[in-house]
Structures are given as structure tokens and as C-alpha cells.
Amino acid sequence: MKILAINGSPRTLRSTTRQLAQYVLDGAAEAGAETEMIDLCDLKITPCTACEGCLFNGICVFDDDMPALVERMKEADGIVFASPVYIDNVSGQMKIFFDRLADAIHYQVLAGKYGCSVVSTHTSGGDEVVAYQNHVLNYLAVVSVGGISVATGGDSFAVEAKEADARALGGRKLVDAITNGFSNAKQEAEIADNREFFKDIVVENRDMRTEEYERWARLGWIK
Numbered sequence: 001m002k003i004l005a006i007n008g009s010p011r012t013l014r015s016t017t018r019q020l021a022q023y024v025l026d027g028a029a030e031a032g033a034e035t036e037m038i039d040l041c042d043l044k045i046t047p048c049t050a051c052e053g054c055l056f057n058g059i060c061v062f063d064d065d066m067p068a069l070v071e072r073m074k075e076a077d078g079i080v081f082a083s084p085v086y087i088d089n090v091s092g093q094m095k096i097f098f099d100r101l102a103d104a105i106h107y108q109v110l111a112g113k114y115g116c117s118v119v120s121t122h123t124s125g126g127d128e129v130v131a132y133q134n135h136v137l138n139y140l141a142v143v144s145v146g147g148i149s150v151a152t153g154g155d156s157f158a159v160e161a162k163e164a165d166a167r168a169l170g171g172r173k174l175v176d177a178i179t180n181g182f183s184n185a186k187q188e189a190e191i192a193d194n195r196e197f198f199k200d201i202v203v204e205n206r207d208m209r210t211e212e213y214e215r216w217a218r219l220g221w222i223k
């Protein structure tokens with residue numbers, strides 16, 4: 001079982017968000033998972049320019065690290081989104097990454113996985129950004145098992161104080177959901193509604209995206 005954390009802080013090893021996400025991964029590793037942390041700032045991910053080029057074949061006009069990252073996400077059983085709060089939202093790095101997930105969202109290529117969200121902030125926006133990242137997971141048809149945010153107030157020990165909770169999120173919750181399943185009626189209803197909406201796109205583009213159309217038909221998502 002593989003759990004992949006994607007960290008949107010540009011502060012790499014000094015990042016408190018990364019430290020919190022690492023506790024989540026440590027909890028997952030303790031429960032038997034193979035884990036990996038990816039720092040978005042180490043990758044080249046070009047902002048989406050809305051050229052709609054990916055509509056035709058799923059391939060972005062920009063030759064960068066995003067396709068390989070989506071492949072890593074496909075290989076993972078669990079996905080952890082981790083971001084600091086920047087002006088009451090995710091960091092720019094995280095948002096650029098999210099925008100580039102539009103095709104993965106439309107074609108629901110990560111459906112059936114589980115995830116969770118991790119956020120650190122000085123004061124504001126922690127819970128809201130956890131909710132936003134979980135919402136993005138749901139857009140991807142990934143069911144979230146929860147999230148954790150820490151408002152440090154500038155105190156570096158505030159993250160350490162949350163270690164046990166973060167480890168439980170990765171181990172007892174995320175690994176357990178992957179192993180035994182996890183159901184959440186509200187998220188499942190939202191995912192079903194989204195799939196109904198995206199179905200029109202998949203049907204409309206069936207001549208250009210035949211493989212995806214056939215995958216949806218095989219999965220019974222198109223009747």
C-alpha cells in the first residue's frame with residue numbers, strides 16, 4: 001500500500017506543514033504503508049493557461065513534471081494534500097497544481113482512492129483550507145478520511161503537540177480506510193453528483209478520448 005503526500009509549502013525542510021504531513025506519513029508507515037513526500041517547489045509545474053489543449057488527448061501543451069506527478073498519484077492508494085495558509089487559502093504552488101488537475105477531475109482518473117488534508121497557519125484559515133483541500137479530493141472522486149490543521153502562532157512546538165493526532169490520521173484513519181473501506185454518505189453523494197455532471201463531458205468527447213469513454217462504460221458510469 002502506498003501513501004503519497006504532496007506539500008505545497010516552498011520552505012521544504014523548514015516547512016511546518018511538511019513536518020505535520022510527515023507525522024501523518026509516519027503514522028501510515030507504522031501501520032504498514034510505503035510512504036512518499038513530494039515538495040511541489042522541487043517540480044516544474046506551469047500554471048494552466050486554459051488553452052483547452054488537454055481536452056483533445058489528455059496531454060498538456062506544457063512539457064513539465066505534472067504528468068509524472070499524476071502518474072504517482074495514480075500509483076498511490078492514499079493521497080495527502082498539505083499546504084500552508086496563504087492569505088486564507090492554499091499556497092500559490094498548491095493552487096497551480098490543483099488547476100492542472102482539471103483533466104484528472106473531469107475523467108475521474110483517481111476515483112476510489114482515499115485521502116486526507118494537512119494545513120499549517122500562523123492564525124487564520126486552517127480549518128477552511130483543510131475543508132477546501134478535502135473538497136478538491138472529492139472533485140477527484142477521492143474520499144477524505146479527515147484533516148488536521150495547526151495554528152502555530154509562531155510557536156514551532158505547536159506542530160509537535162499535534163504529532164499523535166497527525167499519526168492517527170495517517171495510520172488509524174487513512175491506512176484503515178484503504179484496508180477496510182470507509183463510507184461517508186455526504187461525500188459519496190457529492191462524488192456521485194459530480195460524476196453525473198462530468199459524464200456529459202466524457203460522452204461529448206468520446207471520439208477524441210475513446211479510452212476514457214470505454215473505461216467509464218466498463219465501470220458502468222455510462223449506461
Ligand SMILES: Cc1cc2nc3c(=O)[nH]c(=O)nc-3n(C[C@H](O)[C@H](O)[C@H](O)COP(=O)(O)O)c2cc1C
Pocket residue numbers: 009010011014015016017018083084085086087088089120121122123124125152
Ligand atoms: C505569503 C504568505 C501568506 C500568509 N497568509 C497567512 C494568512 O492569511 N493567515 C495566517 O494566519 N497566516 C498566514 N501566513 C503564515 C503561514 O500560513 C504560516 O507561517 C505557516 O505555518 C507556514 O507553513 P510552512 O512552514 O509549511 O511554509 C502566510 C505566510 C506567507 C508567506
